[in-house]
Amino acid sequence: MSVAMGGDETGGFVGDVGTAVSKFGFGGEDAPKGVLSSRLGCVFDQNQAYVKGSNGVPLLRELTAEDYKVPDDYPARLHTRSPFVAPPQNQQCVAKWLHGDVSSLGAARFDKGESCVVRSPLVDGELDDWDTIEELWREAFERAKTSGAEQPVLAATPSDATPKHRAQYLELLFETFGCRAAYLARNATLAAFAAGRASALVVDCGAGTTSVVPVVDGYVLMKGIRTSKRGGDHVDAHAHELLTKLCGGTEPVPRAAVRREGRKTYESWPEAFRKFTQRETVRDLKESYGVIPKKWGLAVGLKEDKRQFFLPDGTIVDVTTDLVRAPEQLFEGVEEEEVVKKEEEEPSIKVVRDARVGQRALQPPQIQPPINDPVVAALPEMVKGSLERVDVDVRKDLLLNIVLSGGGSCAPGTAERLHSDVALSLCAPFKAKIVAPAAFERKFGVWIGGSILSSLGSFQQMWLSKKEYDDDGPTRLVEGRWD
Ligand SMILES: Nc1ncnc2c1ncn2[C@@H]1O[C@H](COP(=O)(O)OP(=O)(O)OP(=O)(O)O)[C@@H](O)[C@H]1O
Ligand SMILES: [Mg+2]
DSSP, rough: OOOOBBBBBOEEEEEESSSEEEEETTTSSSSEEEEEEEEEEEEEEEEEEEEEEESOOOEEEEOOGOOOOOOOOOOOOOHHHHTTTTSSSSSSEEEEEESHHHHHHHHHHHHOOOEEEEOOOOTTTTTOOOOHHHHHHHHHHTTOOOTTSSSSSEEEEEEOOOOHHHHHHHHHHIISSSEEEEEEEEEHHHHHHHTTSSSSSEEOOOOSSSEEEEETTTEEEEOOEEEOOOOOHHHHHHHHHHHHHHHTOOOOOOOOHHHHHTHHHHEEEEEOHHHHHHHHHHHHHHHHOOOSSSTTOOOOOOGGGSSSEEEESSSSEEEOOOHGGGGGHHHHHHHOOOOOOOOOOOOEEEEEEEEESSSBBBBBOOOOOOOOOOOOOOOOHHHHHHHEEEEHHHOOOHHHEEEEGGGGGGGGGGGHHHHHHHHHHHHHSSOOOOEOHHHHHTTTTHHHHHHHHOOOOOGGGEEEHHHHHHHHHHHHHIIIOOO
16 A cells, blocks of 8 residues: 555654653654653552443543552552552552653652652563553654654564554554554564664563664564573673672662752651662663673773762762673573463464565465563574574575674673673684664664655555554454464
8 A cells, every 4th residue: 555645655653662762753854853761750649530330431530549549459560550558449540641751750759758650661572561661652742742643653573562452553553543544564574674684683681671683674583583681781780780799889879869859858758759760870880881892701890080989979989890881781691480471372383474565465384483571681592593494595685794783782892792791601613793873873773673664665555554554453453463
């Protein structure tokens, strides 16, 4: 289908919602215009909530003290999503979303005795909090002074997103935002396109997870996906521990507490919120001082101007080599017991349809192996594991096109270390080639790939129209069109 809006073909509006950073902008442009923090402050309406009505229809009603009791069987996972207030049993109404520097916005509320929670759209690399995802798109449309109905919308999804989550994404775009045409693309495909390749082994080091994904002719080979929880957040946690030790066991006072009168109430902030604000300081330190030794076991030296770090409250710490090499966590092996083992399920057989011609022609059945839960594994092992799971014919091509993507891959030395460690772990007859685009392109690689794809003339027939959505429904579409 060719989509023409207002007579002109457009590159559409492209969005990549990440765990820490969301990137939005118009297709065809070089860089995303809207780069938003994905972590949003959320203030609940203290008095109202949607509760389950007798026939299952949500009812809006005033909350009572009874509603604030946390039931024994409340899923632990939801506690981590909303760590700063006791979650009520029911879906409480969001009174306000806070964008920008969430830690200081939240701090301002605690100063006034109010509370807020910090929510993130993805948990362990999975699209999880749909309210937050919706709010991020809403803010992006508003900032770009456009809407979903004005041009087609391309959304990047995690490479291993489940059909259920992709169907939910389509519902969000077509039903909540009134899109007239949309497309869902997997992160790794877009990162490969951004590096000028249709086939590549994409190593995406994000904030929530690190993934290794084989892409062949623009299609993700699901069985080769390896995902680990060792992303930027994991590195931050490690660096936080080291920094606290360096400060004699005292947690660094965050910027949000130093500004204005924030310090007054700092001690009474909820523990989880304090930790969240402290991580900003740790992240600054990691991003400006962090390095990865180019070879395993190599020592790193500290440059003259990088021996001391100023904490937000003016305290000076003498940086240690342990601290600057915190990003090396991505390459560290793990103790056996740390690895989350999951029973392998029987692969299910599924009929896939051809998206390339846009006609959904029937193709031979393909084996869809289960996608493992995120595990904690070292990057070179993940590369090895991924290559072992794909056809022998494509391995060499993938090994020669290992593309680095994601903000976490920006630590100096990442490409060299990956090259050296992959050679050690594979002992392959030919050498791996690491494609390391400029830091800017790595940070925004997925978005840039979306921008390129959505503005290609040959792509315009690939948009999914509202009519197709209405005719087929989201569930049938995600199973037939893209997988
Ligand atoms: N120079 C740097 N050195 C090390 N890490 C960095 C650097 N620059 C950014 N990062 C880290 O990259 C992460 C953000 O990267 P990115 O935007 O790719 O993640 P995301 O898309 O939000 O997460 P995900 O893909 O896991 O959902 C953060 O953890 C950030 O601290
Ligand atoms: Mg990402």
